[in-house]
Amino acid sequence: MNFPGAPLTYVRDVWQGILNEIKREDFRNAKRDTANRYGGAQEFGSGVRLTAVISPPQIAADQNDYGPAGMATATVMRISSDAARNVTGLLALSSGALLLLMNTGSFGITLKNESASSSAANRFAIGADVLLAAGRGALLWYDGVSSRWRLVQP
Secondary structure, eight states: OOOOSOHHHHHHHHHHHHHHHHHTSOGGGOEEOTTSOEESOOOOSSOOOOOOEEOOOOBOSOBSSBOOTTGGGOSEEEEOBSSSEEEOBBOOOSTTOEEEEEEOSSSOEEEOBTOTTSOGGGBBOSSSOEEEOTTOEEEEEEETTTTEEEEOOO
16 A cells, blocks of 8 residues: 655645644643643644654664664654565554654565564554555554554545
């Protein structure tokens, strides 16, 4: 599966849809907990910026249960490989986590759907294998109910 259009356009469109849904809710009802996290709807006046970016070392072999240093706090993971490679799963994050996975290299990286090569909780439930061509990305959401990474599509 390839994504149409430029990766930045794709991300912008997905985030715009999320922001449109958020704006429909009443910001005054939002409550902050002791960890400074908000519950309920939020309003973002100028957009959302994904600033927790990591660029792990180049992938030099197929990856099972891929979890490079810094992934637990990243919102963007810039990956590259030395040849066409497969990723069968990503380290499970907390339920609801969003991760933008960008292929910044010159070779395709395939996300393998439901591959038994990764632990069940780290697998992708994306319907079919997804090829991240050079310069392309995928927005992934961690579904804590089914313990799987899911593909966010516009």
